[in-house]
Amino acid sequence: MAASESSRYLARSLPRAFAPSARPQSICLRRNLSDQASSKAAPADLEELESTGSLHATPSAPDAVKSFDPISKSRGRKKQLPRSRYQFRSPKYDRGPLHPHQPPKPSDPSSRLYVPGPFSLPRVEQTYQSTVTSDILTLCYVHNPPGFKPPPKAPRLRSWDDSSPYHKNRPLRGPRGGDVLRLLRKPINFNNIPKLERITIHSYVKKAAQDNSSWLHVAGMAVQAISNARVETFKSKTSVATWSIAPGRDSVAVKAELRGEDMLHFFGKLVDVVMPRIKDWEGVKGTSGDSSGNITFGLEPENVALFPEIEVNYDMYPPKMIPGCHITIHTSAKTDKDARLLLSALGIPFYGKMVD
Amino acid sequence: MSSGSNGARRIASVLRPSIAEPQVCRSCHETLVRRNYSSAATQSSTESISTATPAYPVVKPVYTIKAGVLLSRPPQITRDLTPFEKAYYFYQRRLNERLALPFTKYFYFKRGTPADEDWKRKIRERQTPARDIGKYNAYSKEAWNDELLVGSVESEPEHQIEMLVQDAEATVNATSQDTSKKEEIPRPFPRVTEADKANDQKSLNRALQRTLYLLVQSKEGYWRFPNSPIAQDETLREASERTLAQAAGVNMNTWFVGFHPVGHHIYNNKKFGAVDEATSTQHRGEKTFFLKGRIMAGQADLTNNAQNLKDFKWLAREEIEQYVPPHYYSYIKNMLADR
Numbered sequence: 001m002a003a004s005e006s007s008r009y010l011a012r013s014l015p016r017a018f019a020p021s022a023r024p025q026s027i028c029l030r031r032n033l034s035d036q037a038s039s040k041a042a043p044a045d046l047e048e049l050e051s052t053g054s055l056h057a058t059p060s061a062p063d064a065v066k067s068f069d070p071i072s073k074s075r076g077r078k079k080q081l082p083r084s085r086y087q088f089r090s091p092k093y094d095r096g097p098l099h100p101h102q103p104p105k106p107s108d109p110s111s112r113l114y115v116p117g118p119f120s121l122p123r124v125e126q127t128y129q130s131t132v133t134s135d136i137l138t139l140c141y142v143h144n145p146p147g148f149k150p151p152p153k154a155p156r157l158r159s160w161d162d163s164s165p166y167h168k169n170r171p172l173r174g175p176r177g178g179d180v181l182r183l184l185r186k187p188i189n190f191n192n193i194p195k196l197e198r199i200t201i202h203s204y205v206k207k208a209a210q211d212n213s214s215w216l217h218v219a220g221m222a223v224q225a226i227s228n229a230r231v232e233t234f235k236s237k238t239s240v241a242t243w244s245i246a247p248g249r250d251s252v253a254v255k256a257e258l259r260g261e262d263m264l265h266f267f268g269k270l271v272d273v274v275m276p277r278i279k280d281w282e283g284v285k286g287t288s289g290d291s292s293g294n295i296t297f298g299l300e301p302e303n304v305a306l307f308p309e310i311e312v313n314y315d316m317y318p319p320k321m322i323p324g325c326h327i328t329i330h331t332s333a334k335t336d337k338d339a340r341l342l343l344s345a346l347g348i349p350f351y352g353k354m355v356d
Numbered sequence: 357m358s359s360g361s362n363g364a365r366r367i368a369s370v371l372r373p374s375i376a377e378p379q380v381c382r383s384c385h386e387t388l389v390r391r392n393y394s395s396a397a398t399q400s401s402t403e404s405i406s407t408a409t410p411a412y413p414v415v416k417p418v419y420t421i422k423a424g425v426l427l428s429r430p431p432q433i434t435r436d437l438t439p440f441e442k443a444y445y446f447y448q449r450r451l452n453e454r455l456a457l458p459f460t461k462y463f464y465f466k467r468g469t470p471a472d473e474d475w476k477r478k479i480r481e482r483q484t485p486a487r488d489i490g491k492y493n494a495y496s497k498e499a500w501n502d503e504l505l506v507g508s509v510e511s512e513p514e515h516q517i518e519m520l521v522q523d524a525e526a527t528v529n530a531t532s533q534d535t536s537k538k539e540e541i542p543r544p545f546p547r548v549t550e551a552d553k554a555n556d557q558k559s560l561n562r563a564l565q566r567t568l569y570l571l572v573q574s575k576e577g578y579w580r581f582p583n584s585p586i587a588q589d590e591t592l593r594e595a596s597e598r599t600l601a602q603a604a605g606v607n608m609n610t611w612f613v614g615f616h617p618v619g620h621h622i623y624n625n626k627k628f629g630a631v632d633e634a635t636s637t638q639h640r641g642e643k644t645f646f647l648k649g650r651i652m653a654g655q656a657d658l659t660n661n662a663q664n665l666k667d668f669k670w671l672a673r674e675e676i677e678q679y680v681p682p683h684y685y686s687y688i689k690n691m692l693a694d695r
Binding site: 060065068070071074086109114116117118119120121123126127129130131134135138139141143144145146147148221313316 | 381384434650
């Protein structure tokens, strides 16, 4: 009995000893100061890594550079390449995930949804990264000593006091002094520094309903010119009897929404070219803002004409038809105070009473 | 945030016996012991426990508290693009030229005007409405050949600026009435200044793409940020403003960012001083807390400085490393901007 037991263990353990294990026993990964062999082996592994980053151009062989001429090579070709070699067309319709012909990703230039860009590294973005973020972080720092516990806050939605049997299963009550739940402001730290999210340019042209649609066309062209984005038109939602505007009938407004590079270039032009040239302008009112970090201000028609894109081509616009517009700057700040801190750091002046 | 209430609070905190641990500073301690009315009743009992004196004398280390100034000039111009970024942006521009709708010429140029003639001549030359992507026809049969060959300069920003300026000059000369004189459009200022070429480290016009920091040299030859001990009843902000005025003069328009320090430096003396028997304290060294400042205009001036300084320099991050000792740099390096 005992002999058979041991032989069974032996039979089980023998193949284990000879089997190739996933962890090689001979090479010890731990390196000590004393064993020289493994420390010598390390640089040999590192040699396979590229010594320079991929951001630097590697010089090519000079003769290969000289002989490379794609145009003459294609012209010298006797027979044309098959179309599939140079012309890929993304399928026009989505035929489901099981169809063999799938459209490429929207980031692929051959996709129908591809939008090229970015084309530059905007200056506003660089200023924001290099100067503004660190200053905002310093300004918004709140020191909490070790051992500090913030006082407990009341719940944002109040419960009913159960004084009446009808309170059962009611939804919670809103905050005191108004039904609006404000955004929660978290303390600002390195990963929630306020930044620009988007800019909306909106222009309400009342003459478009009174006269003819040319007012709206000119307004759209002007807004497109200053924003580098396609505009949308909107019909009136409200009735204004004195301007003879009926809801749902008259297209009266154009709007452009800017994000990313377009937004930053527009912001740069606004702050550095247009705003310094506005006559007798005190700045953006301190009371402006929707109390959740978005600031709006207006530009008169003569101020819109100061944008370089309109100024260079001023004669092509009917002079009285250049529209005024409202510009809303949406930031990721949760309160107007933080948004104003960001915008004034980026160069927008504020005046008057500041309302948070 | 009025100073009156602050002062009253400070006096109150001095009079009140200390109950917190010694590593918490005075103002923080004030924050901790400020209580609601509800918890005021429990306060008296905790005080009576903690005021018992320890049985053996403990030597308290004492440091000189100093205020330092991290005065910086932010980057003035955009940074140079990497070769990869240049190539990428250029590629995207040519791609956009292929994918965008054609340029609506009739909106911008009235037929028969000099500007229209000028436009026709230019479009014949460069085959594309964009002025900075080189000679490239996005609608031709060979539009696929949109990649640059080795050694071509079209993706360089200097070349693109030159092309834009030449284009503007051609337009001005073609549409002006006076054909006898050629107009010159001013080029942008160079990105490398005279101070860069001369490596004038006292100039604020140097290294326009980088953040520069003010360093001063003491009579003994050590390079440091300006600093001085905080006087009695002086806040850190007031002390650092005074330090800057004493060290580098008042001929600077500066702005201090906030009231909190952005970094600190601890210096321990090689030999500790004698233990003061009366207070059982021992002087160990000095601690410097740096407040961040920005210079808007002006220049440092050491002629009437009150801190025995002999020289100053405006240095970028890597240059600071060569001037200050490694121990000092290990403390300050994380408060210096990358760019």
